Amino acid sequence: MQQITIKALARELNLSVSTISKALRDSHEISPATKSRVLQLAARLDYKPNPYASSLRGKKSRNIGIVIPEVADSFFSLAINGIDATVKEKGYHSIICLTHEDFKNEQAILKELQNGRVDGVLMSVSSETTSGKHIRALMEQHVPVVLFDRVLADVPAAKVITDDIASSYKATQHLLRNGCKRIAFIGLSQQLSISADRLRGYENALREHGNKLSSKHILTCTPDPKKNLAAIKKLLQQKDRPDGIVTAVEKLAPLVYQACGQLSLSIPQDVKLVCFSNLELAGLLNPSLTTVTQPAYEMGQKAAEILLRLLDSKPVHKGDMQIMIPSRLVERNSSGEGN
C-alpha cells in the first residue's frame, strides 16, 4: 500500500500540506486557482485520502455497524440492502456484524464497537437477548444506535418496527375465518420483541373471537433447528392437534413443512399455515405459503435515515423515535381451503 499522500501533492506543487488539505476539502480560504491546480494533480495522481488518518484526526470513521443475527435470512438481507443503499449515498460504509443469535457474541461485538470503529449502529437483537445493558453501554460512549425489527423496550434508542401485533392479529383472524378451531403459535424466545408482540396479536385474535387460549398451542423455539423440528412434531402430535399455525419468524416455516411432511399431515387440509416471512419464493412452495410480508427494505432504509440524522446531529422528531411500517398479509394456498 504505497499511497499518494497529501504531502506528496504538496511537494509536487510547492505548496504546504495544509493548503492542499484545505483545497481538497474545498475550503473558502483557498483561491480558485490553487484549488483547481490541486484538484487536477490529485486526480492525475489518483490521490485517495487515507481513511484512518482522517478518522484518527477527526474522531469519526464514516462507518456504520449493522449488528444482526444472521445474513442468510430474507428479512435481514433485504434490510441490509435498504441500509446499505441509504448510507452509501452519504459516503458511509457498512460493517456487518453477525451475532448468530448468540447473546455472548452480541455483547462482544457491541463492546468492540465502542472503540470508535463505527460512528453509529443499526441493530436487531438476538433471540437470546433479554437486557439492553450492552446497548446502553454503547450509547453512553456516544455511539448512536437505532434498533430495527427486533427491538428492546429498555433501550432509549429510536426504533423502527412493523405492526407486529396488528399483523399477527390479522394472520390469526384469517385462519379463524378459514375455519381453524385450534390455532397454534410458534415463536422464538419469549423476550424477543417481535415474537412477544406477534404472540400478543395471536392471543388477542383468539380471545376476541371467543377461542380459548391453550399453553399447549404455544411453542417457543430455540436457535437449534433440530430441536425445533422435534418440538413442532410434538406440537402436531398432541391429542388436541392444531389445525392452524402462525409462525413468528421465517426460518420456522420450512420446519413446519417438514414436520407436516413427516407426520403425513397435509397443508392446508389438516393444518393451515401462515408465516411471518420475506421469502421471495413463498409463492412457489408446495403448497404456496401465506405470509405476513414485512417491509424489510423500507425498515432498513428508514432506520438508516434516522441514524444518519443522528450522526449529523440533526434533530430527530419525537415521532421518529418509534416508527412503524405496516406489514401485509399475502394470502396463498397454505391457509386456504385446499380444494
Next chain:
Amino acid sequence: MQQITIKALARELNLSVSTISKALRDSHEISPATKSRVLQLAARLDYKPNPYASSLRGKKSRNIGIVIPEVADSFFSLAINGIDATVKEKGYHSIICLTHEDFKNEQAILKELQNGRVDGVLMSVSSETTSGKHIRALMEQHVPVVLFDRVLADVPAAKVITDDIASSYKATQHLLRNGCKRIAFIGLSQQLSISADRLRGYENALREHGNKLSSKHILTCTPDPKKNLAAIKKLLQQKDRPDGIVTAVEKLAPLVYQACGQLSLSIPQDVKLVCFSNLELAGLLNPSLTTVTQPAYEMGQKAAEILLRLLDSKPVHKGDMQIMIPSRLVERNSSGEGN
C-alpha cells in the same frame, strides 16, 4: 466517543506510554509485574485500543473486504458466513461491499478499497464484468485478492471455485437420462466464468450424448428479472419447445417456475428442471427442485483461509492458486418422472 487511551493508563500508573503499549502487546521486554499491573488497570478501566490509530501507524487495518454482487442470495449469504467465521478467528473484520451486478459499482468499490481501508479482498465478480483491470489495479497497490466462485481468467489471483463444468455436465446428463430430448440452458452473462463453464458442461453432455446443440436453446439473462421472465417465456413458447432446462444461477429458478406457471406447462411433466442453487427450501418447492448445490460455506471459508495466509505473508502453495470444491447434484421432483 471519549476513549480511555494508553496515555491515560500511563498517567495513572506513572509509566511511559511506550511501556504501556508494550505491556499490552505482551512484549518480552516488560517485566511480568508491570505487565500485570497494566493489564489489570486496562481491564478495570475497560481500555479499548483505537483501531484507527494502530491502522494508521501499522499500515494495516485488520479489515477484509468482501465484494459480491448481492447479499439476498443463498450462495452469497452462506459464503459470507464461511468467510466471516474464518477471518473473525484471526481478529479480522468483514466489510461487505455490494456491487448489485453493476460493473461501474464494482470499479468504484475496488478503487475506493485502494485507500487502505482493507488489508485484503475476497471477491466474486458481477455478471457485467469482462475485464479484470480494476482488480489488477488493486493488487498492484499490494492489496491481496482472492476470487471465489465467479472468477476471472485474466486476474493473477488465487481462485476458489466449484467444478462448474463437471457438475453442469452431470446435471444435463441427468436430464438426458430422464428422457429429455431438447434441453435448454439459461445462464447469466456469457463472460461470467461460472455461467460460461456451466454452459460448457451442458454442451459437452449434449454433444457426447449425440444431441445437437441449438442456439435457440441457450438463453443469456440480464440482471433484470422482468426481462428475464419474458425471455424465459419466449424460450418456452418456441416451436421446438425445450423439455428440460438447466439454469446457471439461483435467482433464475423462480423465474422458470413462474414462466411455466403462466404458460400452463407443468414441471416435470412438460419441462424438467435442474438449477444451480443453494436454496435451503429447494425441497419444499412445488415441485421440489433438483439442484446442483454448491459448497458455498466451504468456498467462503477456503477463500478466506488463503487470504489470511497471504496477509500473513505465508507461502501459498501453488496448488492453492486454484482450488476446486465439488458441488453435488441433489435429485428432487422437478427433474423426475412426474407421476
Next chain:
DNA sequence: CTGAAAGCGCTAACAG
C-alpha cells in the same frame, strides 16, 4: 490567501 505547528492514539527504534 498560504504556511507552520500541533496533535489525534498508537508503535517502534533507540537510548538509557
Next chain:
DNA sequence: CTGTTAGCGCTTTCAG
C-alpha cells in the same frame, strides 16, 4: 526493564 522521541496522514488552529 523502562523512557524518549519520532512519526503514520490528516485537519485545524493560529500566524503571517
